[in-house]
Amino acid sequence: MHREDHLDEHLYEQARADEFVWRRARALGTSRRRFLQMLAGAGVAAISGVALPPRPARAAPAGDLVLKPTPPEFFYDFGSNKEMRWEGMYTRGYVVPNELFFVRDHSRTARIEASTWRLRVEGSGVARPREFSYAEILAMPSVSVIRFVECAGNGRSFFEALYGKRAQGTQWKLGAIGVAEWTGVRLREVLERCEVRRTARDVMPEGLDELKVRRPMPIGKALADDTLLVYAMNGETLPPDHGFPVRVLVPGWVGVANVKWVGKIEVSEEPLYSPWNTESYVLIGPDYAPAPPAKGPALTFQAVKSAFELPWEAHVPVGPSLLRGRSWSGQGRISRVEVSLDRGISWQPARLREPNIPQAWVRWDLDWDARPGTYSLRARAADDKGHTQPAGVPFNEQGYLYGAVVGHPVTAQ
Amino acid sequence: MTRGDDAGLRARWGRIGRCAACSAVLALAFGSGAWQGQPVLSAETAVRITAGEFFFAPREVAASPGAVTVVVRNEGAIEHNVVLAGTGGKSVAEVAVIEPGQTAEIKTAIHEGTYTIYCSLPGHREAGMVATLTVR
Numbered sequence: 001m002h003r004e005d006h007l008d009e010h011l012y013e014q015a016r017a018d019e020f021v022w023r024r025a026r027a028l029g030t031s032r033r034r035f036l037q038m039l040a041g042a043g044v045a046a047i048s049g050v051a052l053p054p055r056p057a058r059a060a061p062a063g064d065l066v067l068k069p070t071p072p073e074f075f076y077d078f079g080s081n082k083e084m085r086w087e088g089m090y091t092r093g094y095v096v097p098n099e100l101f102f103v104r105d106h107s108r109t110a111r112i113e114a115s116t117w118r119l120r121v122e123g124s125g126v127a128r129p130r131e132f133s134y135a136e137i138l139a140m141p142s143v144s145v146i147r148f149v150e151c152a153g154n155g156r157s158f159f160e161a162l163y164g165k166r167a168q169g170t171q172w173k174l175g176a177i178g179v180a181e182w183t184g185v186r187l188r189e190v191l192e193r194c195e196v197r198r199t200a201r202d203v204m205p206e207g208l209d210e211l212k213v214r215r216p217m218p219i220g221k222a223l224a225d226d227t228l229l230v231y232a233m234n235g236e237t238l239p240p241d242h243g244f245p246v247r248v249l250v251p252g253w254v255g256v257a258n259v260k261w262v263g264k265i266e267v268s269e270e271p272l273y274s275p276w277n278t279e280s281y282v283l284i285g286p287d288y289a290p291a292p293p294a295k296g297p298a299l300t301f302q303a304v305k306s307a308f309e310l311p312w313e314a315h316v317p318v319g320p321s322l323l324r325g326r327s328w329s330g331q332g333r334i335s336r337v338e339v340s341l342d343r344g345i346s347w348q349p350a351r352l353r354e355p356n357i358p359q360a361w362v363r364w365d366l367d368w369d370a371r372p373g374t375y376s377l378r379a380r381a382a383d384d385k386g387h388t389q390p391a392g393v394p395f396n397e398q399g400y401l402y403g404a405v406v407g408h409p410v411t412a413q
Numbered sequence: 414m415t416r417g418d419d420a421g422l423r424a425r426w427g428r429i430g431r432c433a434a435c436s437a438v439l440a441l442a443f444g445s446g447a448w449q450g451q452p453v454l455s456a457e458t459a460v461r462i463t464a465g466e467f468f469f470a471p472r473e474v475a476a477s478p479g480a481v482t483v484v485v486r487n488e489g490a491i492e493h494n495v496v497l498a499g500t501g502g503k504s505v506a507e508v509a510v511i512e513p514g515q516t517a518e519i520k521t522a523i524h525e526g527t528y529t530i531y532c533s534l535p536g537h538r539e540a541g542m543v544a545t546l547t548v549r
Contacts, residue, residue, distance in 0.1 A: 065490055079491045079513055106536055107466065107491065166509040168494055168533055211467075211536035256535070280535035398533070 013298060016201070016218075016271035017291055023270060065108040067240050068099065076175065080105040084175035090309040090324055094355060094363065095146065096178035098234050103241045104151045104176060107210040110261040114245040117208075118263070119229075121190060125200030125219070125267030132190065134245050137231060140185040145226045145251070146360050148328055151176035152254035152281055152299050155402030162392055167399025174307040174406060177328070179360045182249045184230035188223045191267060202272040205248045208263035215257055215281065216272040217250060226251045226359075229262065252330035252359040254299045254400070256281050280398065287394035296396070302330030303403025304387045306337060306379035314410045316370055323368045325350070327381035328361035337364045340378040343407070344391075350379070376407035458482055460546065462530065464511065465489035467540035469530060475547045476523075483519040483530065483546070487511040493537065495519065497546070498529045507533070525549050 065080040076083040082103040084096065092100070103109075114134040122129040154176035159167040170176075191203070196219075203222035206214035221227060228249040231238050238244045243260030250257040256276060266272065273293055282296040291297050306327040310316075327334045333356055338347040350364035364379075380389040393404045459482050460474045466489045485495045485508070496507040497519055505528065508517040525548050532542035 081492075168507075168509045169535075170492060171510065211540055213536065275539050276535060279538070280533075 013291065017293065020271045020273060020293055066103050066105060067109050068103075070103070074100055075102075076173070078170045078172075080108050081170045081172075081176075083170075083172055084178060085311065086175055086307050086309050087311040087314070089326070094360075095180050095234055098180070098236060098239055098242070101178040101180065101233075101242065102151070102176050104170075104255055105209070105241070106213055109241045110207070110209040111240065112208055112245055112261055117245050119190075119246065120264045121194045121267065122264070123266040124269045125197050125203070126191065127195035127197060128193075130194055134231075137185055137190075137229060137246060140189055142183060143186055143226075143228060144181055144183040145228065145249070146179060146181050146355075146357050147226065147249060147251040148177055148179045148302075148360050149249070149258050150178075150255055150302050150305075150328075150330075152256060152302070152400045153398070153402075155305065155404075155406065156399035158402050158404070158406055159395055159399050162404070163395045165395070167395070168397055169399050173312055174305065176255070177305075177307075179328075180234050182228060182230045183232035183235075184228040184246070184249065186225065187227045187229055187248070187265075188225075190229060190265075191222065194267070196267060197269065199269045200267050201270060202266075202268045204266045204268070204272045204274065205259040205262045206264040206266070207259045208261040213256065213259055213276060214266075214274045215259065215276040216268075216274065217253070217257060219267075221250060221253070222267075224251075252301050254281060254302060257300075281400070282398070283396045283400060284398060285394060285396040288396060299400055302328075303393075303401045304329040304334075304381050304383055304389050305403055306381045306389065307406075308377060308379060308408045310377075310408060310410065312409070314408070316410060316412050318370055318372050318412050320367065320369050323350075323366045323377070324363065325365075325379050326361045326363050327379065328359075329381070329383035329385075329387055330359060331387055332383035332385040333358040334362040334381050335384045337362070337379060337381045339366050340380075341368065341375060343376050344378055344405070347380070370412035372412055375410040375412065377410050378405050378407055380405045459484060462486075462495075462544060463488050464493045464495070464532065464542065466491060467532075467537055467542050469532070469542055469544040472544045473547070474530075474544060475549070478523065478525050478548055480520070480522050481546075481548070483521075484516060485511060485519075485530075486516040487513055489513055492534065493532045493542065494534055496531055496533045497521065497523075498531065499523075500526060502529070523548055 070082040074085055074088045084102040088100055117134050119132040153169050154172050155174050156167050157171040200219045202216040204214050204216040206212055230247050230249045246262050247260040248258050248262055277298045278294040281299045282294045284296040288296045308325040327337050337350040339350050340347045350366045353363040356362040382388045389403055389405050458480050460476050461484045463470045464485055464487045487493050490513055493511050497505045499505050506519045506521045511517045528546040530544040530546055531538045
């Protein structure tokens with residue numbers, strides 16, 4: 001498969017899955033069909049090839065899950081996850097300030113000392129495996145890009161409203177997203193210093209957090225101009241809650257790919273799998289077929305979404321006002337945003353405000369002369385690649401990619 | 414998927430936390446009340462498990478065939494959930510989210526066999542949140 005093809009996710013996923021199954025079946029001396037049957041009855045160990053030792057029973061004190069202050073006027077509190085309240089952005093600029101940026105920790109914020117931190121790059125895909133210190137990373141050519149980072153489950157709570165059943169995981173509304181200016185070094189630069197092979201297929205960063213979050217991406221994505229190892233956020237040293245000392249930025253992809261507190265990067269000539277792209281962050285549901293060795297199609301790019309910069313269940317005064325919101329897409333630049341004030345019966349175009357950066361977002365606004373009553377305001381966007389927001393999306397058990405139009409409850413009085 | 418399809422799906426899934434009709438049961442099963450304050454269950458059918466970062470305790474539980482209630486209390490600091498899976502990993506019943514301090518119940522009828530109880534949130538099963546329910 002050519003390297004350019006690795007950016008076509010459907011082609012790439014199918015090719016790598018086929019290769020993985022074939023290699024494992026051959027290694028076990030069994031048929032492809034028999035190996036798939038074995039996978040269906042096994043769990044994580046079959047994927048990783050190792051037995052997992054039990055961990056000691058230990059409860060975390062709730063107070064130290066996240067380090068930065070997350071006051072209730074700016075965040076919804078989900079323990080180790082903190083959702084941004086959209087009304088906090090009404091008077092802000094393009095990027096989300098670090099103190100308002102949502103937090104998604106799979107366990108808790110890792111505390112890493114920069115002086116002892118090392119990044120290990122290894123695997124069959126590099127001729128010269130080596131370690132990098134924090135100072136070495138900082139000394140490399142610096143790049144800054146403005147992109148969003150968004151949890152794959154952003155909007156998950158709306159599955160329950162649509163289907164009457166709750167999807168697994170944090171019940172976010174639409175505030176598990178933020179846009180920032182990310183500064184760091186190109187991942188490509190680091191891989192080249194390790195003499196990445198032309199035969200390299202997959203690149204899997206691994207976090208130093210309690211759960212060792214790790215999820216592969218194709219070499220084509222890893223070598224992209226804007227795939228970075230980030231050490232600064234909005235002009236400040238990367239905060240601990242956002243991955244200090246170094247995190248990965250994988251533009252347009254689901255949040256979990258943007259591994260925080262990265263400590264190791266495996267580069268492989270063979271397809272890589274982990275529970276993070278076989279058990280979790282895959283689409284499981286009646287509309288999605290299993291994709292062995294994964295339980296369903298693995299997530300990559302984010303869907304198109306839109307949000308109003310209003311409190312949830314907002315109360316606005318009767319009379320003229322300026323509605324504001326933002327729309328974004330994982331695969332392109334937003335080209336059109338429409339707003340409905342009458343529950344989707346009629347739609348009118350919103351004004352788009354520059355800048356409009358692909359894989360970040362666009363701000364938009366609309367004049368509204370609100371009459372007394374209750375409303376379900378709706379916004380829908382389209383990107384320049386033809387992706388839109390439908391009225392509904394199929395249910396999936398883990399509640400990912402809720403890209404459907406959301407009704408925002410508002411009362412004018 | 415249409416709403417009609419979904420209604421059929423819901424009918425097949427006898428799960429707590431899956432439909433509006435279960436909200437009354439949820440109100441009893443969930444909450445910040447003391448462990449001792451939970452609904453009284455017969456000793457023959459109740460299996461009690463504690464969840465935390467990142468474990469289920471005990472890791473081995475047993476029950477008799479028939480109606481079984483699995484009671485899971487989240488004593489950890491972060492969200493967890495519980496999935497009861499039969500042979501081949503097929504989900505029998507589940508609770509999507511258990512907030513810290515909350516208790517959830519799965520009520521289901523099961524046959525003899527070995528079942529897996531696990532947390533399906535990303536990375537939690539791998540980190541140790543798995544237990545075995547033996548029914549005989």
